[in-house]
Amino acid sequence: MPKVRVASVWFSGCxxxxxxxxxxxxxxxxxxxxxxxVYSPIVDIKEYPDDVDVLLVExxxxxxxxxxxxxxxxxxxxxxxxxxxxxVTGNVPSLRNxxxxxxxxxxxxxxxxxxxxxxxxxxxxxxxxxPLHAIVTVDRFLPGCPPPADRIWxxxxxxxxxxxxxxxxxxxxxx
Amino acid sequence: MTQGVPLREIKxxxxxxxxxxxxxxxxxRAGKVSRxxxxxTEGRGFERFCRxxxxxxxxxxTARICGICPVSHLLCSAKAGDAILAVRxxxxxDKLRRLMNLGQYVQSHxxxxxxxxxxxxxxxxxxxxxxxxxxxxxxxxxxxxxxxxRLRAYGQEIIxxxxxxxxxxxxxxPGGVRAPLxxxxxxxxxxxxxxxxxxxxxxxxxxxxxxxxxxxEVRSFGDFPSLFMSLVGEDGAWEHHGGRIRFVDADRAIVxxxxxPARYPEYIGEAVEGWSYLKFPYFQEAGYPDGLYRVGPLARxxxxxxxxxxxxxxxxxxxxxxxxxxxxxxxxxYHYARLIEIVAALERIGLYLEDPEILSPxxxxxxxxxxxxxxxxxxxxxxxLFHHYWVNEDGVLERVNLIVSTGHNxxxxxxxxxxxxxxxxxxxxxxxxxxxxxxxxxxAYDPCLSCSVHAAGQMPLRVVLLGPDGEILDEVxxxx
Numbered sequence: 001m002p003k004v005r006v007a008s009v010w011f012s013g014c015x016x017x018x019x020x021x022x023x024x025x026x027x028x029x030x031x032x033x034x035x036x037x038v039y040s041p042i043v044d045i046k047e048y049p050d051d052v053d054v055l056l057v058e059x060x061x062x063x064x065x066x067x068x069x070x071x072x073x074x075x076x077x078x079x080x081x082x083x084x085x086x087x088v089t090g091n092v093p094s095l096r097n098x099x100x101x102x103x104x105x106x107x108x109x110x111x112x113x114x115x116x117x118x119x120x121x122x123x124x125x126x127x128x129x130x131p132l133h134a135i136v137t138v139d140r141f142l143p144g145c146p147p148p149a150d151r152i153w154x155x156x157x158x159x160x161x162x163x164x165x166x167x168x169x170x171x172x173x174x175x
Numbered sequence: 176m177t178q179g180v181p182l183r184e185i186k187x188x189x190x191x192x193x194x195x196x197x198x199x200x201x202x203x204r205a206g207k208v209s210r211x212x213x214x215x216t217e218g219r220g221f222e223r224f225c226r227x228x229x230x231x232x233x234x235x236x237t238a239r240i241c242g243i244c245p246v247s248h249l250l251c252s253a254k255a256g257d258a259i260l261a262v263r264x265x266x267x268x269d270k271l272r273r274l275m276n277l278g279q280y281v282q283s284h285x286x287x288x289x290x291x292x293x294x295x296x297x298x299x300x301x302x303x304x305x306x307x308x309x310x311x312x313x314x315x316x317x318x319x320x321x322x323x324x325r326l327r328a329y330g331q332e333i334i335x336x337x338x339x340x341x342x343x344x345x346x347x348x349p350g351g352v353r354a355p356l357x358x359x360x361x362x363x364x365x366x367x368x369x370x371x372x373x374x375x376x377x378x379x380x381x382x383x384x385x386x387x388x389x390x391x392e393v394r395s396f397g398d399f400p401s402l403f404m405s406l407v408g409e410d411g412a413w414e415h416h417g418g419r420i421r422f423v424d425a426d427r428a429i430v431x432x433x434x435x436p437a438r439y440p441e442y443i444g445e446a447v448e449g450w451s452y453l454k455f456p457y458f459q460e461a462g463y464p465d466g467l468y469r470v471g472p473l474a475r476x477x478x479x480x481x482x483x484x485x486x487x488x489x490x491x492x493x494x495x496x497x498x499x500x501x502x503x504x505x506x507x508x509y510h511y512a513r514l515i516e517i518v519a520a521l522e523r524i525g526l527y528l529e530d531p532e533i534l535s536p537x538x539x540x541x542x543x544x545x546x547x548x549x550x551x552x553x554x555x556x557x558x559x560l561f562h563h564y565w566v567n568e569d570g571v572l573e574r575v576n577l578i579v580s581t582g583h584n585x586x587x588x589x590x591x592x593x594x595x596x597x598x599x600x601x602x603x604x605x606x607x608x609x610x611x612x613x614x615x616x617x618x619a620y621d622p623c624l625s626c627s628v629h630a631a632g633q634m635p636l637r638v639v640l641l642g643p644d645g646e647i648l649d650e651v652x653x654x655x
Contacts, residue, residue: 014239014243015241016242016343019242019286020242026324029321032313042291042308044304044308045305096219096220096223105220107226108223110447112447114447115448115449115452129219146342146343148340
């Protein structure tokens, strides 16, 4: 059986969901026998490939580059998963949403040259940090801040079996 | 862009580090490197949106700055809260906070060495990028990869034994911690300690045996004289959760000592550049950008008089012997320092697990808001972390300043990228392996760009080679 082509990416988040993924511990080695990691912060492939079966997206969408990449990735992906609360709801990064972008940046960086105010050498901060479904179609939602490793495992087992993963009870919790 | 010059671009998303960034390398007419910069490309604005939240929320909220070292922000925030409550946490709470932080050193340092950097170190900088990752490592050396997983898991288990979860435990609070350690958890952790120690010592021995083969990288991955900053104990020993600030120079001579962490604005300045979301702290006396200093494992080992536990002190003596007793100045040896710190952390964990006071139920000092300003300082795995809060009489945040570990190293990371570019790219045919060394230089710092507060997310560390007129030269795209 060919390996399932899995990718992961983190956008505006804390990387905690990826750390929770690594908390699969020894199960990572078992997973590696069934899937191929074709793109991820923990591997060295730099270009998002075509024909990705499953993409785990951690984080909200906070800047112009992330919005662009998410759209590109969606196009090349069969099943796109909102991985963790920031991707599902916007969560902590969206706490800045009621505040004007310029005020956020001026408070952090002062009155001089400020990164992110305009499109420049670094991407422009979007006016609001958005959950994924505000920008693209999301196929599956995996909540948690972060989702605990056991929840990730149940979810992935379902996906790899070609089923719609059924999360129940405590596995549906945010936070 | 110059007319008629073919536009070619090198994109090297830097993977196997934590966050989003970009390296740009500029060449002069002779094809020599004129400037190289490391940009951080995302920001979230914590210092603004934390205004209006309450002091009590801050440990759990700021933990979300970083999922790799959430414990650092949790503990540093709780310490800033201690200052605002004007209380000293009970002794057992201080020990438990330290125990959790040591667990974090183990997991975070293990992640850096085994999961992120050992593919370069052990499979080679020039090895196939398709397999140059932890899974490729598992195929080449299953036992080593398994060791890395188990060592990291041990650190995570210490954290979850105290805080009920591995990532983002809501456990430390202003005044202490929420829950004590149970005897069962202590016994379980003590039983697993010998295996963790064996793995850590094996990794350290492997590094020491292999380092002659990395001589060129040691010389070029950020080897330059600089200042180093860390907390040290009142007695000058290695410290991670208390003590005072010390600066040493490249001769390991003390430049400043006994500095009150709460008065950091008197000796640390913060510069902003429009080309990076990450600020540039500097030692004020030397000005910007000459006041470059480094923090983290390398700095902690250069700053302290001794570590204070036998195995770690033996390793420290070997470490220092590589620099004739002066400061170890190559950032490549952050890896070395990290492995020594894992041993140090495990030795101290062993001491705490033998200490009967660790089971005391008295772990929280209750108080209200007694001061309107407080600073917490702490050594995160990657270096010194400051949380500075101003609150109103109800404990609602009015202003927040955070200086994160990776920020202190911003100037040094830029200098390192420049040195590697000069060494490997000047007049060279650019290869994937050479570009991976640029990334490797950044990886040595184990930068936490999630932590950079002003920075987060996926790390497409794009390398752009610019010609003298700003045109983009050459293109090496890593094949997927």
